[in-house]
Amino acid sequence: MSSIRWLTCIYSALILHNNEVTVTEGKINALIKAAGINVEPFRPGLFAKALANINIGSLICNVGADGPAPAAGAAPAGVPATSTATAPAEEKKVKAKKEESEESEDDTSFGLFD
Numbered sequence: 001m002s003s004i005r006w007l008t009c010i011y012s013a014l015i016l017h018n019n020e021v022t023v024t025e026g027k028i029n030a031l032i033k034a035a036g037i038n039v040e041p042f043r044p045g046l047f048a049k050a051l052a053n054i055n056i057g058s059l060i061c062n063v064g065a066d067g068p069a070p071a072a073g074a075a076p077a078g079v080p081a082t083s084t085a086t087a088p089a090e091e092k093k094v095k096a097k098k099e100e101s102e103e104s105e106d107d108t109s110f111g112l113f114d
Helices: 002-018 025-035 042-050 056-061 087-106
Strands: none
Touching (some): 002 042, 025 042
């Protein structure tokens, strides 16, 4: 039941952001009251304070981002860069192996429960 209370506050904040309304404790409480859900009194204030100085749009767009993306064509840190001449050949090998594995799966004459 606790997860419903957290989600109620999260969705309230998202609704306010979507309607371009400043996220405040009072506005979150109003949405929660309209939804008819009982939430502990500290939760709306907690969310309002946590989101006070946050750009919610940027937060939504960068979920799961570890940091700035590498430049186009740049290898991630710790991965050796390969020349562009060898990359297409490697892709062909991977595709060929993938096609072989798909064909072998189709040729099986037994099932899991046979």
